[in-house]
Amino acid sequence: MNNILALLLTPAFGYAVLRVTTPILYAALGNVISSKAGVSNIAMEGTMLTSSLVGVLASAYTGSAFIGLLAALVVGILFSAFMAYLNLYLGTNVIMAGIALNLFASKFTVYILYMLTGQKGNSASLASKQIPSVDIPVIKNIPVLGEIISGHNILVYVALLSIIVIYIMLNKTKLGTHIKAVGESPHAAASVGINVKRVRFLSLCLSGLLAGFGGAYMSMGYLSMFTRDMIAGRGWIAIAAGAMGRSMVIPTTITSFLFGIFSAIGNVLQLQNIPSELVTTLPYVAVFIGIIVYSIRKTKEDK
Amino acid sequence: MSNSYILELRDIKKVYDNGVVANKGISIGFREGEIHAIVGENGAGKSTLMKIIFGLEKPTQGAIYYKGKEMNFTSPLDSIAVGIGMVHQHFMLVPSFTVLQNIVLGDEPTKFSFINSKASKKKAEELAKQYNFQLSMDEKVSDLSVGMKQKVEILKLLYKGAKVLILDEPTAVLTPQETEQLFVELKKFKENGHTIIFISHKLGEVKQISDRISVIRKGELISTHNTRDVDTETISELMIGRKVEYEYSGIKQEIKSKKVALTIDNITYTQNGIPLLKDLSLKTKTGEILGVVGVEGNGQSELVDVLFGYKRAEKGRILIQDMEISNFRIKEIRERAKVAYIPEDRMRQGIAASASIKENIIASYYDREELNHKFMMNHKAITKVSDQLVKDFNVLCQSSDTEIQSLSGGNIQKVVVAREYNANPEFLIAEQPTRGVDIGSARFIHEKLIELRNKNKSILLFSADLGEALAVSDKIIVMYSGEIVAYFDNLADLTEKELGFYMLGVKRQSPEEIRRLMDEKIN
Numbered sequence: 110m111n112n113i114l115a116l117l118l119t120p121a122f123g124y125a126v127l128r129v130t131t132p133i134l135y136a137a138l139g140n141v142i143s144s145k146a147g148v149s150n151i152a153m154e155g156t157m158l159t160s161s162l163v164g165v166l167a168s169a170y171t172g173s174a175f176i177g178l179l180a181a182l183v184v185g186i187l188f189s190a191f192m193a194y195l196n197l198y199l200g201t202n203v204i205m206a207g208i209a210l211n212l213f214a215s216k217f218t219v220y221i222l223y224m225l226t227g228q229k230g231n232s233a234s235l236a237s238k239q240i241p242s243v244d245i246p247v248i249k250n251i252p253v254l255g256e257i258i259s260g261h262n263i264l265v266y267v268a269l270l271s272i273i274v275i276y277i278m279l280n281k282t283k284l285g286t287h288i289k290a291v292g293e294s295p296h297a298a299a300s301v302g303i304n305v306k307r308v309r310f311l312s313l314c315l316s317g318l319l320a321g322f323g324g325a326y327m328s329m330g331y332l333s334m335f336t337r338d339m340i341a342g343r344g345w346i347a348i349a350a351g352a353m354g355r356s357m358v359i360p361t362t363i364t365s366f367l368f369g370i371f372s373a374i375g376n377v378l379q380l381q382n383i384p385s386e387l388v389t390t391l392p393y394v395a396v397f398i399g400i401i402v403y404s405i406r407k408t409k410e411d412k
Numbered sequence: 413m414s415n416s417y418i419l420e421l422r423d424i425k426k427v428y429d430n431g432v433v434a435n436k437g438i439s440i441g442f443r444e445g446e447i448h449a450i451v452g453e454n455g456a457g458k459s460t461l462m463k464i465i466f467g468l469e470k471p472t473q474g475a476i477y478y479k480g481k482e483m484n485f486t487s488p489l490d491s492i493a494v495g496i497g498m499v500h501q502h503f504m505l506v507p508s509f510t511v512l513q514n515i516v517l518g519d520e521p522t523k524f525s526f527i528n529s530k531a532s533k534k535k536a537e538e539l540a541k542q543y544n545f546q547l548s549m550d551e552k553v554s555d556l557s558v559g560m561k562q563k564v565e566i567l568k569l570l571y572k573g574a575k576v577l578i579l580d581e582p583t584a585v586l587t588p589q590e591t592e593q594l595f596v597e598l599k600k601f602k603e604n605g606h607t608i609i610f611i612s613h614k615l616g617e618v619k620q621i622s623d624r625i626s627v628i629r630k631g632e633l634i635s636t637h638n639t640r641d642v643d644t645e646t647i648s649e650l651m652i653g654r655k656v657e658y659e660y661s662g663i664k665q666e667i668k669s670k671k672v673a674l675t676i677d678n679i680t681y682t683q684n685g686i687p688l689l690k691d692l693s694l695k696t697k698t699g700e701i702l703g704v705v706g707v708e709g710n711g712q713s714e715l716v717d718v719l720f721g722y723k724r725a726e727k728g729r730i731l732i733q734d735m736e737i738s739n740f741r742i743k744e745i746r747e748r749a750k751v752a753y754i755p756e757d758r759m760r761q762g763i764a765a766s767a768s769i770k771e772n773i774i775a776s777y778y779d780r781e782e783l784n785h786k787f788m789m790n791h792k793a794i795t796k797v798s799d800q801l802v803k804d805f806n807v808l809c810q811s812s813d814t815e816i817q818s819l820s821g822g823n824i825q826k827v828v829v830a831r832e833y834n835a836n837p838e839f840l841i842a843e844q845p846t847r848g849v850d851i852g853s854a855r856f857i858h859e860k861l862i863e864l865r866n867k868n869k870s871i872l873l874f875s876a877d878l879g880e881a882l883a884v885s886d887k888i889i890v891m892y893s894g895e896i897v898a899y900f901d902n903l904a905d906l907t908e909k910e911l912g913f914y915m916l917g918v919k920r921q922s923p924e925e926i927r928r929l930m931d932e933k934i935n
Contacts, residue, residue: 287518
């Protein structure tokens with residue numbers, strides 16, 4: 110037991126937390142934007158997965174990690190825009206559209222992978238590029254803190270930066286105000302001339318953009334290739350994080366980190382003599398408990 | 413003459429897609445700087461008319477002139493752009509936003525794409541000061557009282573430059589103090605040249621605040637008057653007019669052994685701080701139909717909700733015969749107290765629209781033993797019961813397996829009445845049982861109600877149709893702002909006109925007269 114505790118109190122553990130929280134954070138922030146606009150984008154999982162494959166493919170064929178990232182982002186937006194079109198303009202139930210797109214992404218990515226590489230499991234045979242990691246000057250020399258914060262993939266820092274950007278966007282800009290108005294009272298928004306559908310469409314595209322970042326990070330940072338169903342529930346965990354954070358930026362960031370910490374603990378325990386099957390359930394159990402706590406609190410408040 | 417009007421409606425007709433004629437050629441002129449009240453019963457066509465002015469509905473025929481120019485509004489944005497604003501009954505506000513955010517919503521001033529509300533705050537604050545609105549611009553709307561929210565709505569319109577303000581039953585949600593304050597403000601707007609269109613059916617208020625009154629009945633403009641030239645009695649007569657005559661005295665049997673059926677003992681119900689039922693007491697007897705009339709929104713729906721267990725009264729008791737049901741669940745009220753209910757909202761509460769007639773007709777007692785085998789439902793028995801009811805109640809349909817929503821309103825209502833009748837109630841709550849139903853079906857439903865009465869059951873009949881209430885009921889009570897203001901046990905000489913005075917708060921019986929309702933001896 111002491112052994113485990115010692116492992117958790119190392120800077121390496123802090124570093125791991127940041128590393129595993131990043132994809133959850135992207136998806137959770139994307140979820141915050143769409144929920145604020147009053148649409149629940151449950152297609153985060155599928156969007157991220159599609160983006161992660163596209164990133165790998167684009168970087169492998171162009172030889173540029175940057176173009177890979179760009180392609181992943183564009184596809185993330187297109188994927189969400191398609192869902193927005195289905196929901197807002199064709200009247201598909203948003204949950205149905207989300208489920209369909211998630212299932213589609215899971216199978217279609219494997220199909221594309223097989224078509225292009227002959228492999229069904231991963232993209233190891235492709236020479237895809239990695240988005241580089243960077244050391245932060247000055248901070249990297251500070252003991253402990255430097256070891257935790259410095260030396261991450263660029264996209265980890267982009268994720269941290271996007272917390273601030275999204276916070277400002279939602280609270281200080283016209284677009285953010287309209288997003289919140291449309292989500293909270295669409296009739297009131299429409300009565301003053303805000304185009305409710307257009308604002309919702311835009312919000313879903315923004316959430317797709319963030320999912321694109323998350324997907325690119327998974328296959329070009331967290332790992333160096335695409336593997337089948339590699340998002341592994343992170344998109345769903347992010348939705349739980351968003352719900353528990355009540356779709357507010359700061360609380361959702363905190364809940365995302367909580368889930369990240371549990372994932373990291375899981376990873377550490379896997380190295381111990383505990384059955385890995387049990388340990389890998391840890392983040393999901395955390396989600397489960399989190400949702401229960403959240404629901405109890407909410408029921409009490411509603412009374 | 414027409415030049416003196418700021419806003420003029422000429423021959424406005426509106427026929428909805430489903431064939432309902434809401435306005436039958438209405439022409440009204442609104443003068444600059446007047447408070448013009450529009451009065452009429454529920455369903456008279458006031459709301460449709462306002463929606464047309466405000467650009468929410470397009471008229472089928474007719475034209476709107478604003479400052480002498482013909483307007484063609486396609487959305488509320490067009491009307492607000494020229495200066496016509498509307499305060500809806502349900503506020504158009506974002507609760508989590510501040511007062512200022514709500515006022516500038518949709519047109520936020522920005523600097524380098526960040527919201528910069530310094531100038532707009534100043535402008536809004538000046539407006540608020542000018543009209544004595546005690547509003548803090550940075551307060552969250554969800555923290556405000558209803559009266560304050562209304563002020564935010566009005567301020568929002570003024571901010572956008574509205575010259576004509578349409579207020580749709582603005583006092584319905586206000587306390588008396590807030591109402592008084594609103595009237596002071598309205599007079600101030602008038603002094604500043606604003607035109608106010610005030611929709612209401614509270615005649616006392618209309619008389620107090622308006623300069624002119626237009627009466628609308630059944631989609632037609634009856635007349636427009638200078639307020640000082642007419643009294644509330646005349647107005648209420650014009651509003652109510654003549655109705656279809658029903659006559660049932662021939663089929664009402666003399667009932668000998670009457671008992672007390674329902675006792676309501678000092679019930680109080682408050683919502684959002686507004687008392688909707690105030691210390692209300694009444695008794696009904698078996699073998700009698702007690703009619704409850706009143707303008708909508710004077711506590712009738714709350715009385716039904718409290719009676720049938722949808723809502724809990726905070727004070728008082730309800731008894732069916734000797735059984736207290738104040739804390740019963742709906743199922744207990746139905747099964748133990750043997751109460752049945754014909755709800756007002758046929759399509760939402762009365763039926764399951766996409767289920768069959770058969771399923772709907774047994775819905776309130778589907779778990780009866782005779783309709784079930786041990787585990788499965790007994791379809792033979794269900795078919796037998798429903799076919800019999802369909803026949804008894806003259807429901808026009810292909811078979812009892814037909815989806816109920818394909819029937820006409822009258823036939824749907826017959827299914828609802830058949831179901832509740834067949835529940836063998838001791839006490840029936842009938843809420844607007846013939847609203848929107850053709851005359852033939854209405855007569856049939858009335859006869860069925862009287863049949864129940866003749867079986868020595870008790871019925872509470874809520875009706876907005878005074879002709880119906882007078883013809884079907886044995887006794888009538890009038891509700892006004894959460895209280896019983898009149899009790900008539902002899903309907904022979906009672907007229908709709910007389911009822912109207914009580915419904916609109918013009919007249920009120922003495923407490924002693926009303927108390928007879930509780931004290932009366934049972935023969």
